Amino acid sequence: MKKYNSQRISIFFALGLLFLTTSCTDFLKEEVYTQYDPNTFLQDQAGIDALLNGAYSRTTITGYDMRDFYMILNEFPTDITRETGGGLNAQVVPIMQFTWDPSMNFFKGRYNRFYSAIAKINGVILVAESVDDEEIQNKIYAEARFLRAMSYYSLHNLFGPTPIIEIPAGASVDEIEKIGQETPRATEEAYRKYVEDDLLFSIEHLAIEGPSSRATKGSALALLAKFYLNTKQWDKAATTAQEVLNLNYYNLYEDYTTLFALAGEGNNEFIYRFECQVGGGSPQSNNIMAHTLPPNYPAPSNWSNYGADFKTYTAFYDTFEENDVRRSLFLTEYTPKNSTEVVPLVRDAAGNPLNNLMSFKYTPDPDAIGESHGNDVPYIRLADIILTRAEALNELNGPTQESIDLINEIRLRAKASTIQLGDFATKESLRDFILTERAREFYTEGLRREDLIRHGQFIQQALDRGIVNAKPFHVLYPLPQDQIDNNPNLEQNEGYN
Structure with missing residues (x-):
């Protein structure tokens, strides 16, 4: 039996708090996960869930996390969405510009x-190392490593390769405390292998069936396919997507x-999702509609409408x-409260674009409380x-009938016209169509x-919209300045020094 070292695990959780402070030495209160033998409390599903629930909670992207990650950082600098008004505007103008x-x-x-x-997840893995039952241990590892891969995947999306945080076997207390303060960025090659290895392990040990809010074989395969796609490993992306x-x-x-x-919740298209609810003080809610309702929209009194x-x-x-049903989820005009005048949101009377449409993709929850709506948030x-x-x-x-058939599955569901192989003479022409089709399918996601x-169109599209400040290095965001200041081995992304 492996020795269960509660002090080491406690210090590891303290390590995670390094990323939450501006000082390398000012630790917040340490989080001791448990003082019980893992072989006792992890013998049933309730114990396993208790261990993993904190890790799931930390990786959930709902509420303001959803607003910041999905919208501000991943849509506002694009050709889909912009923001006006309210106290938020001054904060997000630099992102849009x-x-x-x-x-x-x-x-x-x-x-x-x-x-x-990641700190929480690595702590879970440390606890599981002391479990004698290999089947239980692998189940915990598989879920934890999926969540860890998802976290590193998201970091890579924003910043490129970042430090990989691990605790070496037999590390002393002093050595553990230095991890995170001195860890350099991983190479792109090492980073890819780390994420891939986590997901391959998860794929091997997770079940196919299960709720889409928990890690399954399908969600691990899907995340791996997405990782291969975004790192342009085309053959692996095609093969892994087919496995899903x-x-x-x-x-x-x-x-x-x-x-x-809400009527669509529990659907079997969501491979992985974040559950949302209202009431009970839960932070896991969807607040996009509070930012989407136009001024003086005639909403029920229980809904918030932000500036x-x-x-x-x-x-x-x-x-x-025109017949594409995805188009119907935009608010194109409305009559404000205490008014009889219809406000257009698409074009003015002269036909000029207004750029004021509102995405009602997350159909408002009639039982919402303030900003909190119960619509679940899809991840994949x-x-x-x-x-x-x-x-x-x-x-x-290049263009093949299989690619065309796959695209038409999406378009047929949307009641859009189907496309033909003969419509695309080159790889580039179909590539451009797929990019636009993905925008139509995944806006507000x-x-x-x-x-x-x-x-390769992020910078050029910004320039085409008149964003003169867009430079090639903007395909990555900068690492936070406090991390650069606190870690002498952490190298900033190009263009931000």
Whole structure:
């Protein structure tokens, strides 16, 4: 039996708090996970869930985490969404104008959040090391390593390779305390292998069936396919996406208009999602609608309507065919309270674009309390995996009938016209279509920035919108300045020194 060292685990949790402070020595209160023998309290599912629940909680992207990660950092600098009004505007203008810098709290907040999750997850793994039952141990490892890979995946999306935090076997207390203060960034090669290894282990040991709010074989495969796609490992992306499809466990939800509503919850298109609820003081809620309702919108009294407005560009709206049901989830006009005058949001009377459409994709929860709506937040959907395989196949082979058929699965569900192989003479033409199709399918889901970067269009599209400050190095955000100041071995991303 492995020795259970509670002091070492306690110190490890304190290590995670290094990323939450501006000082290397000012520790917050240490978090002691348990003082019980793991072989006693991990013998049933309740004990395993108790151990893992904290890790799941730290990796959940809901509430203001969702707003910051999905919208501010991953849609506001793109051609889909902008923000006006409210106290938030001054904070996000640098994001929309490509004038951000390492001191911004949005970068610090995301970096801290994901490393806090990694510290919690590594602590779970340390506890599980002391479990004698290999089956129970592997189950814990598999879920924990999926969550760890998801955290590193998100960090890579924003910043590129970041430090990989591990506790060496037999490390002393002093050595443990230095980890995080002196760890350099991993190389791209090492980072890719680390994420891949975590997910391959999870795939081997997770079950196919299970709720989409917990790690399963399908969610680990899907995340790996996405990681391969975004790192342009086309062959691996195509193969792994097909493995997800071969599970025959997921289905496209028939009605896109209710996919993101409470009526669509529990659907089998969500491969991995974050559960949201209202009431009970839960922070796990969806607050996008509070930022999306236009001024004086005739909403029920139980809904909040913030001064900060998330608006959709008219040019993006124009990419939809008229019969495309995904188009119907935009508010295009409304009559304000105490008024009889209809306010247009698409174009003015002269036909000029207003860029004021509102995405009602997360159909408002009638029982919302203030800003908190109960709509679950998708992280990976089957539609994403279908288009992942279509894109990877096109990059490998150019336009093929299989890629066209995969794209048409998505378009048929949306009641859009189908496309034909003969419509695309080159790989480049189909690549451009897939990029636009992904925008139509995944708006308000925080995928546009990574898609544009992968296709090499992120900077050019910003320049085309008149964002003169956009530079090639902006494909990565800067590491938070306090991390650079506190870690002498941490190298800043190019362009931010």
